[in-house]
Amino acid sequence: xxxxxPLPVAAIEIGSTSVRMVVAEVRQGGKVRVLDSLQxxxxxxxxxxxxxxxGRDTAEECVKALRSFRRVMREYGIDGERRxxxxxxxxxxxxxxxxxxxxxxxxxxxxxxxxxDQAEVNRLTYLAVRPVLNRQTFFRKSDTxxxxxxxxxTETMLFxxxxxxxSHMYRLGSLRLREMLEEYTASDTRRRRMMxxxxxxxxxxxxxxxxxxxxxxxxxxxxxxxxxRAQLRSRxxxxxPALLAADRFESLVNDILRLSVDDVVRxxxxxxxxxxxxxxxxxxxxxxxxxLKLKNILVGAAxxxxxxxxxMASGGAWTAEFKSQIINSAMETGKRYAIDLRHAHNxxxxxxxxxxxxxxxxxxxxxxxxxLTVAALLHESGQFVSVTAHHKHSLYLILNSxxxxxxxxxxxxxxxxxxxxxxxxxxxxxxxxxxxxxxDRIRVLKLAAxxxxxxxxxxxHASREFNPRFAVEEGKLIVTVSPKGDLTLGExxxxxxxxxxxxxxxxxxxxxxxxGTRKP
Numbered sequence: 285x286x287x288x289x290p291l292p293v294a295a296i297e298i299g300s301t302s303v304r305m306v307v308a309e310v311r312q313g314g315k316v317r318v319l320d321s322l323q324x325x326x327x328x329x330x331x332x333x334x335x336x337x338x339g340r341d342t343a344e345e346c347v348k349a350l351r352s353f354r355r356v357m358r359e360y361g362i363d364g365e366r367r368x369x370x371x372x373x374x375x376x377x378x379x380x381x382x383x384x385x386x387x388x389x390x391x392x393x394x395x396x397x398x399x400x401d402q403a404e405v406n407r408l409t410y411l412a413v414r415p416v417l418n419r420q421t422f423f424r425k426s427d428t429x430x431x432x433x434x435x436x437x438t439e440t441m442l443f444x445x446x447x448x449x450x451s452h453m454y455r456l457g458s459l460r461l462r463e464m465l466e467e468y469t470a471s472d473t474r475r476r477r478m479m480x481x482x483x484x485x486x487x488x489x490x491x492x493x494x495x496x497x498x499x500x501x502x503x504x505x506x507x508x509x510x511x512x513r514a515q516l517r518s519r520x521x522x523x524x525p526a527l528l529a530a531d532r533f534e535s536l537v538n539d540i541l542r543l544s545v546d547d548v549v550r551x552x553x554x555x556x557x558x559x560x561x562x563x564x565x566x567x568x569x570x571x572x573x574x575x576l577k578l579k580n581i582l583v584g585a586a587x588x589x590x591x592x593x594x595x596m597a598s599g600g601a602w603t604a605e606f607k608s609q610i611i612n613s614a615m616e617t618g619k620r621y622a623i624d625l626r627h628a629h630n631x632x633x634x635x636x637x638x639x640x641x642x643x644x645x646x647x648x649x650x651x652x653x654x655x656l657t658v659a660a661l662l663h664e665s666g667q668f669v670s671v672t673a674h675h676k677h678s679l680y681l682i683l684n685s686x687x688x689x690x691x692x693x694x695x696x697x698x699x700x701x702x703x704x705x706x707x708x709x710x711x712x713x714x715x716x717x718x719x720x721x722x723x724d725r726i727r728v729l730k731l732a733a734x735x736x737x738x739x740x741x742x743x744x745h746a747s748r749e750f751n752p753r754f755a756v757e758e759g760k761l762i763v764t765v766s767p768k769g770d771l772t773l774g775e776x777x778x779x780x781x782x783x784x785x786x787x788x789x790x791x792x793x794x795x796x797x798x799x800g801t802r803k804p
Contacts, residue, residue, distance in 0.1 A: 291367070292319065292360045295592035296353060298372040298397065300329025300435025300459050301557040302507075303349040306589045307360055314597040322356065324349035325555040328375035329435035329459040334466075337381040343388050350393040369592050370395045373405065374436035374457070402439075403691035406451040408591030409441060410609070410689070413503065415594075416525060416586050417443065426499035429490075431572060432506045433565040435459035438486060441688075442494050448609045448688045449616060452493050456486045458508065458561035458568070476541055479564060480571070487571050502573055503582045507558065508565035512536055513583040515552075525584040530573045533581055537566045606689065607654050613688035614658040621668035621681060623661070627742055630750045632660035634738035641754035642761070645789055646730045655694055656731045658687060659701035663735060679703035679716065696720070697728055704732035705739050709784050733785040737793065740781035741765065753798070761791045766798030 290309040297304050307320040326345045331338045350370075362368060376382055377399050386397050400408070413430055417423045424446040432439045436457045442449040461482055465475050503525065504512075515536055517526050540548060540563045548559035573581050618628060639646070639653050646652075659682075666677025682699035690698065700717055704710055710717045710729060717725060741752055741763065753764040782793040 292362050293367045293596050294357050294362050295589045296370040297589050298376060300375040301561055302326055303346055305353045308593050310597045316593050316597050325557045332375045332379045333436060333460045333463050338379045338385045343385055346389060347392040350389060350395055354393060365396060369596060370397045372397055372399045401691050402453045407689050408588050411594040412586040412591035416584050422501055426501060427497040428501045428503060429494060430503045433458055433568045435561060438568060440490055447612050451688050454486055454489055458565035461564045462560050483567050483571050487575050491575055500576050501582060502576060502578055503584050504569045505584055505586055508562050509569060509583045510585060511562060512566055523585045525582045527580040528583055530578050530581055534570045537570045602650060610654055610689040611657055614661045617685050617687055618662050618665060621665040623665055628661045630742040631738045632657050634741050634752050635660040635734050638734050638738060638754045641756060648730060652727060655698045656734060659698040660735055663702040663705040675703050675706050697724055700728045701731040701735055705735045729788050733788040736781045737785050759791060761793050762796060763793060764796045764798045
């Protein structure tokens with residue numbers, strides 16, 4: 285979203301404990317300047333995590349908040365849905381009456397609300413924190429765990445020397461934890477002990493998912509972390525991350541946990557909803573810092589809304605850096621399944637080159653190229669389970685993998701493309717394939733046709749020099765191969781694997797000898 289004049293936009297997040305909006309100005313070059321920030325406390329999370337659905341009164345609280353936000357937007361001259369993005373997170377995502385709730389908000393406020401899946405949350409969080417982390421001297425030299433404790437879940441993103449290693453969502457957040465403890469009739473001391481037990485179990489899961497860390501740092505995000513920063517660094521008014529001493533952070537947590545919710549409201553001037561979540565959320569950060577043996581906790585002001593603004597400023601395009609993070613995450617997944625790295629890189633290279641050469645034929649997007657690359661890198665991951673029918677095992681493993689930046693739909697397409705890199709072509713009797721919408725089935729066919737041929741070209745998994753070239757000439761795909769070897773073998777293998785390609789693209793495949801290739 286680039287414009288010669290500053291353009292005001294609005295990003296709204298419907299969370300577990302509040303509805304928040306940030307109004308910003310998008311300037312030429314994609315620069316963003318925040319103009320205003322508003323929030324209204326709601327009880328969405330309490331409803332969903334205790335009753336399973338959002339109550340009528342809570343829905344009307346959201347309607348009231350959104351109507352007030354709409355009035356503010358008009359004051360800034362913001363109109364048209366392209367300049368407004370409204371999202372909802374876990375409290376709405378998990379509600380059994382999600383659709384009825386969204387319909388009510390639309391009827392009352394005219395806001396189109398997008399319910400984010402976890403991959404989308406991860407992507408927006410990445411867009412928000414990457415500029416912050418790039419300014420830290422330690423970021424490219426050590427490991428950084430980004431943690432945000434929400435009402436319903438705790439989300440983590442791990443960077444290894446500046447590159448995304450993994451991202452996880454753990455179904456234990458501050459409000460969910462508070463509500464779990466409300467089920468027990470016990471003394472305050474006993475409840476605090478139980479809270480620490482639940483939190484320590486979560487910390488153990490997070491550390492297991494992170495693996496071995498080198499000189500770790502932790503960036504804490506979220507409203508509760510910012511509250512701790514305000515208490516411990518009251519004179520600090522900048523938006524830059526602040527280092528808080530871990531021992532002082534822990535002392536603040538202990539002070540809050542000893543108070544009742546009403547006492548927290550009075551002492552710290554928080555809303556009732558904020559007071560309910562402050563202690564549990566801060567305890568999670570504190571116990572993680574202790575487990576990582578950190579002396580300091582870095583607290584940042586970045587939020588999901590910052591990621592939304594960054595995306596609106598860029599027009600929604602995936603940057604080269606973001607694509608590289610997806611590929612890196614896929615490679616980390618492949619390493620866990622002991623893939624043949626040389627073969628995986630060769631096939632991915634050939635697939636990308638072929639995708640580019642066929643641009644006018646397949647009419648697919650940059651996003652599809654990334655999905656194809658992921659499928660190419662992981663197409664033989666199933667051999668980790670068994671060499672026999674490994675393409676089917678690859679389907680299962682990819683479907684059950686977390687690859688940073690890819691949502692469930694993207695993962696499913698990548699898994700099916702990998703599944704069809706060999707053996708049977710897609711059939712009506714294949715349930716996973718037939719469950720896809722028609723457009724996605726076509727995408728799978730187009731990408732799988734490319735992958736099958738790319739895989740065939742790296743014959744023997746032993747090519748040290750692998751530089752195929754592709755061109756479309758007179759309705760044929762011309763493949764020029766240059767690695768040393770017998771062209772005849774490559775022709776036979778390529779023809780065997782090009783049946784799907786001929787069906788999808790209506791082209792024959794012709795191999796030509798390049799420099800250094802032996803002709804029969």
